[in-house]
Amino acid sequence: MCPECGEEWTALDASQEVETESVIRDSAGNILSDGDTVTVIKDLKVKGRPTSIKVGTKVRNIRLVRDNGDHDIDCKVDGFGAMYLKSSVVKKI
Numbered sequence: 001m002c003p004e005c006g007e008e009w010t011a012l013d014a015s016q017e018v019e020t021e022s023v024i025r026d027s028a029g030n031i032l033s034d035g036d037t038v039t040v041i042k043d044l045k046v047k048g049r050p051t052s053i054k055v056g057t058k059v060r061n062i063r064l065v066r067d068n069g070d071h072d073i074d075c076k077v078d079g080f081g082a083m084y085l086k087s088s089v090v091k092k093i
Contacts, residue, residue, distance in 0.1 A: 024064050024072050030092040032073070034063050038090040046080060053077055059090065 002008075024032045027041055037060045044053040063074040071084035 022066065024066075024087050026090050026092045027088050028091050032062070032064060032087060032090075032092060036062050037093045038062055038073075039093055040085075040089060041091050042089055044085075044089060046083075049080065053080060058093070059085070 026032055026038065032038070037058060040053055040055060040057045040059065043055055046052060057077065059073075059075045059077055061075070065072055065074050065084070068074075068084055070086060072087050073085040073090065074082070075085060076082050
């Protein structure tokens with residue numbers, strides 16, 4: 001029971017909320033998981049680099065992270081190295 005508003009819910013409702021929060025989706029709404037291959041859907045400027053990551057760049061073997069703010073994909077991009085990406089700029093292949 002919520003002490004502020006008085007709303008009551010069951011333990012099942014609380015567990016369903018946790019599951020929906022932990023699901024990470026790509027720009028098309030597909031559910032992402034560790035080890036997936038994704039493609040970048042728009043050019044991404046990389047701070048400190050003269051070139052950007054181009055549309056269509058494939059990123060293999062992603063790792064999902066949930067505690068890094070709004071960047072929720074940890075990966076290695078060929079030619080750029082390890083970095084974090086937002087799930088909103090990738091599409092699952």
